[in-house]
Amino acid sequence: MKYYIIAGEASGDLLGSYLMQAIKDQDPQADFRCWGGDLMEAQGGELTKHYKELAFMGFWEVATHLRTILNNIAICKIDMLLFEPDVVVLIDYPGFNLRIAEFAKEQNIRVVYYVSPQIWAWKKNRIHKIKRDVDTMITILPFEQDFYAKYNYKVHYVGHPLLDVVNDKMADEDWETFKTQHHLDDRPVIAVLPGSRRQELKKMLPVMVQMAEQFPEFQFVMSKVKWLPVSLYQPHIHNKKITLVEGNTYALLHHAKAALVTSGTATLETALWNVPQVVCYKGSFLSYLIARLVVGKHLKYISLVNLILDKPAVTELIQQDCNPKKLKEELAKIVYDTNFTEEMQRHYTQLRHILGDAGASTNAAKLIVKDDIR
Secondary structure, three states: OEEEEEEOOHHHHHHHHHHHHHHHHHOOOOEEEEEEOHHHHHOOOEEEEEHHHOOOOOHHHHHHOHHHHHHHHHHHHHHHHHHOOOEEEEEOOHHHHHHHHHHHHHOOOEEEEEOOOOOOOOOOOHHHHHHHHOOEEEEOOOOHHHHHHOOOOOOEEOOOOHHHHHHHHOOOOOHHHHHHHOOOOOOOEEEEEOOOOHHHHHHHHHHHOOHHHHOOOOEEEEEEOOOOOHHHOHHHHOOOOEEEEEOOHHHHHHHEEEEEEEOOHHHHHHHHOOOOEEEEEOOOHHHHHHHHHHHOOOOOOOOHHHHHHOOOOOEEEEHHHOOHHHHHHHHHHHHHOHHHHHHHHHHHHHHHHHHOOOOHHHHHHHHHHOOOOO
16 A cells, blocks of 8 residues: 655654554555655655654744745645555644645545544644544544544544553663763763754753753753754753753663653653653743633643643643743752652553553554555
8 A cells, every 4th residue: 555644743753653664564565655754764754855844833933934834735735646645644743734634535535643633622623624534533642532522523542652662662771881972970860851843942942951050960961853953952051061962862761860851742751761850831922822822721731741641740830930940949859859759650650551551553553554444
């Protein structure tokens, strides 16, 4: 079969790569054309666009890049028609992918959505487009089945694919090797995960890097995105004694005592590695204001950990609360207060129980390869 797969950001590239491997196990003749990244390309996908050209965050940022986004949608439609896929697989990235779903449906191409858009958080009216244009919805969060059932729409819950990824990377890596490779000393490590988008870095780095001076008994190690230039990081970490590590996030989490994490998929990854964390989010004022107006007050949390558990298992510092004073207070709790961290890790155990066993990628692949599944 021919598969046209679209992922618009780093997390989608990661999950897409595992999905492609699972599809190949089911369909050895699989032919992939992709919008994604290096990981999907490494699985044999012919890359049309890299996600680094697609990752726009926030209402204001999307508005200012609207011409680029519309141009990419037009390119995608033409490229899809030329490829003539048997199935289009859409991975999250709803603003773009729901438009492509509508187009693919008009062309009588089967549409599978893998990783549901978070319409339970905002833009619930998108359910009508999904019911009209998406043949198979594959969900990865346990509460999404109940949400869609309210709208009389059948979905397929397969578990969370990050369990596949983390379990795959769990093999112990020697601390001495990691320390030597990155020129670290013997102090405990605090991981800094500032996000994968330029807009995130501009907002998060000035706050996060200040912690290195506040906690000198720890060494701060920051995860750098491969495709972003060092020049985005360097002005912030200069003279802050922060080590930059590229493309080695899981190894970093494996050796970390604690983590500062920008809200997103990384919060769940950090929890699955059992690392105590403080979740941070700081966007442009206009984007945040619009988001609050659209979402309202019904969404209590922004991190996946808290959303899945439906309780404040990890601290979230949002917008004006994401400041050096509060971040120092919360980081102190997870590095000095044993009772606090043990309680958080008990929540992590509950989280793993809710998510279930690994195998989501294989479960999803079976649904996609079997073209009679709706």
